[in-house]
Amino acid sequence: MKLLPFDYAIRNLGRSPKRLLLVIGGSALVCTLVLGSVAFSRGMETAMTASGLATNAFVVGSGSEESVERSEIPPSTGSILAASVDGLAMLAGQPAVSSEIHTAMPVSLVDAVSAEDAPPVLVRGFEPMAFAVHPQVRLREGRWPARGSDEVAAGPEALAKVPGSALGSHVAIAGVPFEIVGVFEAPGTVMHGEFWMRLDRLAQLTQRTTYSCVIAALGTAEIGDVDAFTSSRLDLESIAMTEHAYFAQLAEFFAPIRLLVLVTAILISSGGVLGGVNAMYAAFASRVREVGTLQALGFSRFAIAASLIVESTVACVSGSLVACVIGLALLDGVAIRFSMGSFGLAVDPSSLLAALLAGVLLGLLGAIPAIVRCLTLPIPSALRS
Amino acid sequence: MLTAFLFALTLALSEPPAATPPSIPAAVFIEAMPKDAKSASWVKKNTKQGDTVVFEAKIGGRAEPFVKNRASFMVADRALKSCDEIEGDTCGKPWDYCCESAESKKANMLMVQIVDASGKLLKCDANGVHGLAPLAVIVVEGVVASVDDKGNCTVDAKKIWVKPAAKKS
Amino acid sequence: MNDGNAFIRCSKLTKVYHKGDQEIVPLRDLDLEIERGSFVSLMGPSGSGKTTLLNLIAGIDSVTSGSLWIGDNNLAAMSRNQLAAWRAHEVGIIFQSYNLVPVLTAYENVELPLLLHSMTRRERAQRVEAALATVLLSDRADHFPRQLSGGQEQRVAIARAIVAEPPLLLADEPTGDLDRESATMVLDLLSELNRVHGRTIVMVTHDPAAAHRAQIALHLDKGQLLRATSAGGAH
Incomplete structure (x- = not known):
């Protein structure tokens, strides 16, 4: 041709x-x-x-595999898991197991004119062991919130969602004022856009008696061990997967x-x-x-x-x-x-x-x-x- | 000298022997159905840790009854109806007993696991081994590994009889 | 198979077009023979069928019925692709409006037909240079069509028609858009190609002076051959 x-x-x-x-x-x-x-x-x-590590086990309520925000598990899940599964990573002599609450709540500046239109932002309730399972998170300024206090730390994108908010300013979460005492970063992950407050305070604020999830650093344990644990504990009504698998599934969900x-x-x-x-x-x-x-x-x-x-x-x-x-x-x-x-x-x-x-x-x-x-x-x- | 060198070279180049992947010993599966089998719910109510038990159950209880990479699976009391036994039900995973309440499932389900000589759970899949599959009816002879009043119960299986699939009921 | 001696031989050649419900028959049962090496002009009023006949001989239009042989090729029996391949080797066409490709230089325009032949770049260059020399435009090789006069454009078109050395040249009103001087030059070229190089030329024209250059003038009317007259062109 x-x-x-x-x-x-x-x-x-x-x-x-x-x-x-x-x-x-x-x-x-x-x-x-x-x-x-x-x-x-x-x-x-x-x-x-980037948000989910393959080296973390992610335990959520069965039936809530697609949304941790809907998940409810007994508060004792973390401690029972820590005691039952051998080989989990250790930090300061304690198994690296982080119990957390994840919930989307409207957040606005305390003196905002129209707090009703405030955008929902993900608020995470955490305990210090969270840093062992979320190594992507680093404190940039200020400090972490104290237990039981009306304090939050914020990711940079979370601050951007609430115009005018900054380190030291007060934001209203579910109508209650919280002081931003720290700014953290977790670039490339969803956490970069979250507010973090202490677990007990968030449970109180949301009147929850359950947590959303337990995240455990696997160490030498395997996800199969955690899976076998959650399967045998009918009372906890939870299931386990790697954190990576959870987010991969979430990515599928958003397809x-x-x-x-x-x-x-x-x-x-x-x-x-x-x-x-x-x-x-x-x-x-x-x-x-x-x-x-x-x-x-x-x-x-x-x-x-x-x-x-x-x-x-x-x-x-x-x-x-x-x-x-x-x-x-x-x-x-x-x-x-x-x-x-x-x-x-x-x-x-x-x-x-x-x-x-x-x-x-x-x-x-x-x-x-x-x-x-x-x-x-x-x-x-x-x-x- | 040369022979020794070649021998050493051969040793150095040869791959290390691969570790045999763990598997469920064939001896666990038996041909004759054990007699006097109890129900799964009876085991949960009437036994304590260390008791030897024989019980009949059906594999199922959740969407994924088998734990991946572990010789562990969930079974349900035969008194409970799996979705395939309910007329007109079109459930995609009839072994998940989705029509049963959470309380009923908690009272009638237990975990079966196969452990090694040291009592550690075998790191291999049980699904598909010797007829083990969702909705398969089995009779287990084993020892109660743990049981509590919160509805949890795990049995270490020593012997398993799998009802032939054609006669599954 | 063409059993006669004529180079171009039509027998009961008919062409029918349909325009809506209307049937147009520009050629009806035409019988015609043209000898190899002759220079023939086709004359006749508008609608007489001369351009249709030229298109059929060029293989760019399809025969409705009858036969049309050119050499050993029965054009009426050839597929579209076969006709395209045949045109590339056997016929050179000269259009009234030159139809040069404006984005190509004179050299590249002349080279176009050679791209359809298997030859090296050097062979192509030799052929193109020779063709441009024949039309006395070697010095305009790098010019684009917009940089040439009408007469020069038509000479480039002639170079393009002859570069692959086809035995048959077809010209449709080749002097129609040219001034007298340029027209004379183009007609001189065609005469030379016929006389010196032995090319068979069929030329459609309205111009009696142009027709006079041919050896035979075929007069068509209403799709039929009215008469054939000997023109002034010398062999």
Whole structure:
């Protein structure tokens, strides 16, 4: 099969700079949205992965495997687990077992005008052993809340969710003022966007007699040991999995949302698609006679279609390269906050590749209407046009 | 000298012998059904740690009755109806006894485990071994490892008879 | 198989178009023979079927019925792809509006048909340079069509038509858009290609002066051959 020279396709791009800009612009818009939605998905996935350690056992109430916030287990679960499973990691002579409450609550500044509209933020009740099972967490400023006190520590993204809040300011959680006595960070994890208060205070505040979960650092024990323990303890009505598995499952649970974001991006970008395809169609349609001439010279329809596709694809991929630059410069790391915490858009190789593939796909699909128009016309009609 | 060198080289290059993965000893599974089997709920109510017991039960009680990588699984008293025994039920995991109340499940279920000579739980899957599967009816001969008044009970199985699948009821 | 001696042989050649419900028959039962190496002009009023006949001979339009042999090839029996391959090797076409590709230089335009042949870049270069020399445009090789006059563009188009050395040249009103001086130059070139290089040329024209360059003028009307006259062109 003899093809037209690559130069022919490339030089054709320069015939109408305005049309070329339209095509590149349309493609850039579409690819930026695709890149953004994949970066959203990847960011969420990365945060979920980083938030859960494979070396931690995660014990929640059976039936609440998909949401720790709904989970309820007896407060004694942690101590029974610590006493029953051999080989758990130890800290200061104690098994590294952290009992926690996770709950989303509206948080606003104490003197905020409309506390009713306060966004829900995840508040975690913790005991000092939490630091043994969450090594990602580091105190940046201030100190950790004291037991029984009306004090909280906050992750940077949690502060961002409550405008005006900072170290030393007071926030209202469920109507009760709490002083922010510390700022901690846990970059790349959902904890980066949480408020932490002492477990007893949060249990009192929420009037709970149960905890949400127990997290244990496995040490030389295996998840099977913890699983066997929770299975044999019918009274605790709990199940065990690795913390990593919990968050992986959570990431699965959010898959429809991620898909929705992608579909929405595609729908929004359909304007860009139509604009780009239309410009490409107009560019090709003005060359019907030229295409007829090439056919008359003996070039096959396949060779001409291939050249048109190359031309369209080069233009659209240029748009996707623009999208990649925009993504790296403006989107990478942008924080997305939701009730569970927060995560940053991840403009990683996957999202860049998705943008490039979107460009290639756009180029291929965008050329089809023009190819149909140019190549279905009989050669004599094409030569007359 | 050369022979010694080659021998040493062979030793150095040869892979260390792989550790045999733990498995449930075949002797645990018996062909003849033990007689005078009690029910699982009877075991929970009438035994103490160290008692030898023989009881009949059905594997199930939750969505994943087998503990992964451990020779341990949950069984239910045969008096309880698994979802497949309920007419018209289309439950995807009929062994989870989802139609039973939590209290009823707590009173009628116990854990069966297979331990090694030192009393440690075997680190291998029991699911699929010698006919062990969700909803399989079994008769266990073993020793009560733990039992309490909170509804927990674990039996170390010494012998297990698995009812042939075709005759499962 | 073509059993006659003629290079181009039509027998009961008919072409029918459909435009909505309307049936248009630009050629009806045309019988015609053209000898190898001849220079023939097709003349006739608009709608007489001369361009349709040229398109059929060029293999860019399909025969409705009858037969059309060119050399040993029965064009009426060939598929679209076979016709494309045949065109690449057997026919050079010269259009009234030159139809050069605007983004390619004169050299690249002339080189286009050679891309359909298996030859090295050096062989292509030799052929292109020779073709441009034939049309006296060696010094315009790097020019784009927009940088050439109409006459020069048509000479580049002629170079493109002859570069693959096809035995048959077809020209559709080749001087229609040219001034007298350029038209003369183009017609001189065609005469030379016929006389010196032995190419068979079929040219559609309205211009009696152009037709005079051919050896035979075929007059068509209403899709049928009205008469064949000997023109002034010398062999």
